Amino acid sequence: MNTDPEDPAGAPPPSATAPPAARPAPAAGSARLEDTVERLVRDLLRDRRSERRWRVFFRLAWFGLFVAVAWAIFVDSRLSAAPAGPHTALVEVKGEIATDADASAEAIVAGLRSAFEDAGAQAVVLRINSPGGSPVQAGIVNDEIRRLKALHGKKLYAVVEEVCASGAYYIAAAADEIFVDKASLVGSIGVLMDGFGFTGAMDKLGVERRLLTAGDNKGMLDPFSPQNERHVAYAQAMIDQIHRQFIDAVRDGRGARLKETPEMFSGLFWNGEKAVELGLADRTGNLDYVAREVVKAEEIIDYTPRGNLAERLAKRFGAGIGESAVRALGGMAPALR
Template sequence: MTALTDGQIEAPKRPWYKRIFGNRGPVVPVVRLQGVISQDLKPGRLNIASVAPLLEKAFKIKKAPVVAIVVNSPGGSAVQSRLIAQRIRQLADQHEKKVLVFVEDAAASGGYFIATAGDEIIADPSSLVGSIGVIMASFGFVDAIARLGIDRRLYTAGKNKSTLDPFLPEKSEDVARIKQMELDIHEVFIDYVKSRRADKIKPADDEVYTGEFWTAKRGLAMGLVDSLGDLHGTLRERFGKDVTIKSIAPKKGLLQLPNFGLSAGGDIAGDLMAKIEDRQAWSRLGL
């Protein structure tokens, strides 16, 4: 077996009688986490409600030497990212199993938050990692409705209830308040990454926690990932050519329309908007 570097997980030795008489190789459950992270339950979105049952099923496979998680996400909800990462660690500790995270196209922002829940992060050299930052965006339509001659009437109780209303002029106090919220969320993100990888990340904080993202090849030198590789190649190297990769995926109901990515409720407009939002999230990474 190929020698492993410090911190890598090696396959357990098989009992002598199995080495003599032969048997099927070890089974490694694989959970694929792909898409934008959002509390929205629309198809293709990642959240604790949709992900938790898959993780629990994977960790219940007692004889599995490790649990593998494939992350392919541009990010999204900070809360859902933290909840998913936290559930991964809870299950890993409960079942005393190591977690290998594999990055495909991207583990950026919330996607990287989830990836750091792994004991090892293994990434394709051309994948994108990092983007440890927080972003909020909105639009302003004040001039537009004025040109259209529209008179908007807004009634609130609470002086800050209309914060960031797109039809009102932007107020400096609103911007300051939102900026503080971003800083608070960013601090949670930074603290979690440090709790998982503080001894591995090499550059200074003001180089890493800027919201910038890098290729995994560069991320390896920075300590954001542990090695370069892919799911099948790594598992065969670690656990032998007879390793069985067991995909843990959600059951497809009769009302699901996977070819079109539409929800069973028939909310075509909502599904279309979700697709546009997802496309925007990926486009920030140039993907």
């Protein structure tokens, strides 16, 4: 056996002593691609989880809203159907008196009819807090109060909180008695028709008004055209006539209690104390006082139609569209305010 270190015959084969060859490292581009794909997958899963959570949230929110509305309708129906003993019937007149407002003639009259028709209602109280509004709506309510009082033989009292002015007083004048707080604002027996004129601004801006009408008076009181004296006189005569109707309703309702002065029908308003002196109101007192001391039925049941959530939203939407249309047409209509 040859043990000479220099003897090639005794050397081990190269394959027995050489270390194994290292595997080639993966390319850098391939690693970046894997990281990108992994990151995209993580983001996708996170977005899916977030989307699922929001979907569940909105479903629960809609379900909660549905339950709340259903419960409100159920409670309201139970209350309205509940039998009532002797009580004072309340109908609210709050805010502007207008077609699409909460204090529309339709809503007020519906509440008044229900109140008068209830055998347990000893009398009806209109609680008023309104600056006025449409003479048409106020006139409808005034006429209906007179009809219902004659039909059912019940008294109706008006109780004024903060304000009972103009169209609101038109309604209150039909009451058997009017109760006020000494600091309430009462009166404003007048009519107005307001708008704007833009002709001077248009001249400065170099804007030309192009208006085509079929009918000599179709463009009457157009805010973008110069005032026509004949049209102004016609509009003034119209609101004067409405003013006379208002005055007649007040005189008819208040009768000999009214202590007329030259300024009474001028559009001025007074505090409650002075209104009692002038005969525009009868005495001071709030709702509880009238129910307890005048009607002699302390329990108060509210007959004011409230409407459900969907109806209120629809009314608001409709009122917004109507107001925009009126503005587009010039924004001029008679008002008691």
